[in-house]
Amino acid sequence: MVDDAVRHPIIVDTDALIAVANTELWSRITENLQLTTTNVCYHELKRHVREMSEYAPEETRERWVHGGSKRALKPFDDGDISFTTVPCVPRPHGEDAGEKSLQTEIEQHTELYRFAIVMDKHGRRAINRVFADAEETTGKAVAPTFLLYLLLDEGKCTDGQGDCPGA
Structure with missing residues (x-):
């Protein structure tokens, strides 16, 4: 559901969604x-599905991006799953639009977010500066693998079984 304006404490960018959607722990x-996520990231995922071929050779980046984008979109369109999309105003454009949209959203609603999941190291730094400059927030920008640690912390996977990363 696009633009449903429910904000969960974890916000995720396009590349991070693709990365975790391509893992066995996505379900x-x-x-x-x-x-x-933001409407910008949601539309980037849709564009990847539209422009990248699902018939690209196995193990290619194009196929990885297409498949991950397609899997990442499903929970946002499923009313039974608590994944939401919020609008980003003003809407950024260009190569890093998804990361910029997360930064804008966090600047506008800093107190609502605990974690920003961002693939790009420079994007994490920029968002961490926003969190650091805000008063009374403990938010942090982290890498996509952090979602797997959240599963481990919730007891939804175990590292002893090899189905989740260990500490």
Whole structure:
């Protein structure tokens, strides 16, 4: 559901969604975590599905991006799963539009977010500066693998079984 304006404490960018959607733990993430993204990231995922071929050769980046984008979109369109999309105003454009949209959203609603899941190290730094400059917030920008640690912390996977990363 696009633009449903429910903000969960975890916000995720496009590349991070693709990365975790391509893991074997994606179904556990969708069943156990509540995530938010921006309309910019949502539309980037849709564009990847439209422009990248599902018939690209196995193990290519194009196929990985297409498949991950397609899997990442499903929970946002499923009313039974708590994944939401919020509007970003003003809407950024260009290469890093998804990351910029997360930064804008966090600047406008800092107190609502605990974690920003961002693939790009520079994007994490920029968002961490926003969190650091805000008063009374403990938010932090982290890498996509952090979602797997949240599953481990919630007891939804175990590292002893090899189905979740260990500490």
